[in-house]
Amino acid sequence: MENKNNVCKEIIRRSGVNPRKCMKCGKCSGTCPAYDEMEYHPHQFVSMVETGNIEPLLNSKSIYRCLTCFACVDRCPRGVEPAKIIEAVRLTVVREQGKNHLKPDQIPELLDDDLPQQAIVSAFRKYTK
Amino acid sequence: MKVSYFPGCTLKTKAKVLDYYARKCAEVLGVTLEEIENWQCCGGVFTTSTDEVATKLSSVRALMNAKSKNQPLVSVCSACHNVLKQTNAQVKNVADFDRAVNNYIAPDEYHGETEVIHYLELLRDKIGFDKIKEKVVNPLTGRKIAAYYGCLLLRPGKVLAMDDVENPTIMEDFIRALGAEPVIYSFRNECCGGYIALESKQLAKEKSNRVIENAKGKGAEEIVTACPLCKYNLEKNGCADIPVVYLTELLAEALGVKE
Numbered sequence: 529m530e531n532k533n534n535v536c537k538e539i540i541r542r543s544g545v546n547p548r549k550c551m552k553c554g555k556c557s558g559t560c561p562a563y564d565e566m567e568y569h570p571h572q573f574v575s576m577v578e579t580g581n582i583e584p585l586l587n588s589k590s591i592y593r594c595l596t597c598f599a600c601v602d603r604c605p606r607g608v609e610p611a612k613i614i615e616a617v618r619l620t621v622v623r624e625q626g627k628n629h630l631k632p633d634q635i636p637e638l639l640d641d642d643l644p645q646q647a648i649v650s651a652f653r654k655y656t657k
Numbered sequence: 658m659k660v661s662y663f664p665g666c667t668l669k670t671k672a673k674v675l676d677y678y679a680r681k682c683a684e685v686l687g688v689t690l691e692e693i694e695n696w697q698c699c700g701g702v703f704t705t706s707t708d709e710v711a712t713k714l715s716s717v718r719a720l721m722n723a724k725s726k727n728q729p730l731v732s733v734c735s736a737c738h739n740v741l742k743q744t745n746a747q748v749k750n751v752a753d754f755d756r757a758v759n760n761y762i763a764p765d766e767y768h769g770e771t772e773v774i775h776y777l778e779l780l781r782d783k784i785g786f787d788k789i790k791e792k793v794v795n796p797l798t799g800r801k802i803a804a805y806y807g808c809l810l811l812r813p814g815k816v817l818a819m820d821d822v823e824n825p826t827i828m829e830d831f832i833r834a835l836g837a838e839p840v841i842y843s844f845r846n847e848c849c850g851g852y853i854a855l856e857s858k859q860l861a862k863e864k865s866n867r868v869i870e871n872a873k874g875k876g877a878e879e880i881v882t883a884c885p886l887c888k889y890n891l892e893k894n895g896c897a898d899i900p901v902v903y904l905t906e907l908l909a910e911a912l913g914v915k916e
Contacts, residue, residue: 542706542707542708543705543706544705544706544707544751561847561848561850561864562853562860564860564863565857565860592856593853593856593857593860595808595848595850595851595852595853596702596703596808596851597807597808597809597812597847597848597851598808598812598813599808599812599847599848601812601813602812602813602814602822602823609705609813611705612705612706615704615705615706616706619704619706619709630855638855640893642671642889642892642893643671643854643889643893644667644670644671644672644885644886644888644889645666645667645670645671646665646666646667646701646734646736646852646884646885646886647701647851647852647854647855647886647889648855649666649698649700649701650700650701650702650736650851650852650886651852651855651856653700653701653702653704653712654702654704654852655856
């Protein structure tokens with residue numbers, strides 16, 4: 529319990545977000561381009577971090593579905609900036625030893641002739657430490 | 658006028674044409690893009706967490722280099738621009754981040770002094786679309802062009818501060834200056850899927866297709882973008898059946914320097 533609270537505190541500190549500002553309107557999830565592929569949606573990230581229900585998020589593939597498009601950041605009427613919370617949760621996972629989500633040896637099979645380098649460096653930036 | 662220029666990894670490889678015509682058109686318009694020496698990749702996407710420091714130092718070094726020449730830092734790739742501008746704002750506005758960064762770069766110092774602008778801002782604010790219009794020798798008359806902003810060019814709006822995030826006009830004004838007709842459509846500032854192309858082709862396909870269908874539904878005959886990853890997703894995952902071109906290609910065409 530102690531550890532779980534610390535993880536939540538760290539996520540809130542790292543994100544710079546105050547989840548208590550959220551008024552649960554759901555606009556972040558409504559505008560999220562990855563909504564259909566997420567088990568937990570942006571508004572749920574905010575609420576679950578606020579209430580300390582962090583385990584399901586740490587174990588969900590939803591953390592790799594955020595596209596960093598900042599739509600929820602700009603469209604939140606309360607300035608909560610949910611993408612920063614999702615990122616802070618993902619960093620909690622990928623910063624652990626052996627928890628990189630993307631491995632260099634996976635890259636060759638993902639390549640095609642037109643794939644821009646930008647896609648690869650962006651994916652590494654988001655999915656690894 | 659001379660400005661510092663950060664091309665970025667993809668402009669040296671898959672998007673050489675974006676870089677080539679950026680330089681060529683700038684020369685025609687009286688601006689020299691001076692490439693930053695020994696620049697390093699920006700990382701493609703910005704990590705918002707303020708305790709993520711080392712991965713942002715390549716951007717800080719580029720910003721410092723521009724500061725040392727007292728020049729604005731220009732990039733044309735939407736992603737590079739987004740990372741450089743957000744990094745600069747974080748150094749400027751977040752004391753802990755500024756302190757951590759300055760620990761790494763000591764004895765030098767940097768506190769967010771550089772002006773970071775996108776190539777489109779260079780055209781609009783430093784040169785002027787009216788001046789560009791005067792230099793057009795091959796107006797793109799009658800062409801219906803949809804501006805695709807995607808996400809990185811505009812958001813987060815309070816940091817990027819380039820245009821209205823929900824009702825932008827900079828690319829439409831650019832298209833008008835070249836003599837073409839801009840097509841306004843709802844999904845012009847929605848995400849193409851970005852790097853999810855590596856993780857979920859299906860999602861990238863869905864996101865890109867709805868942009869293309871929406872643009873075509875409003876009468877677009879071609880789509881213009883500043884981002885190599887947007888172009889890739891629209892063409893490869895979205896199966897675009899209308900041309901997707903870089904803004905510098907259109908500019909070169911209108912200025913009569915397209916090869």
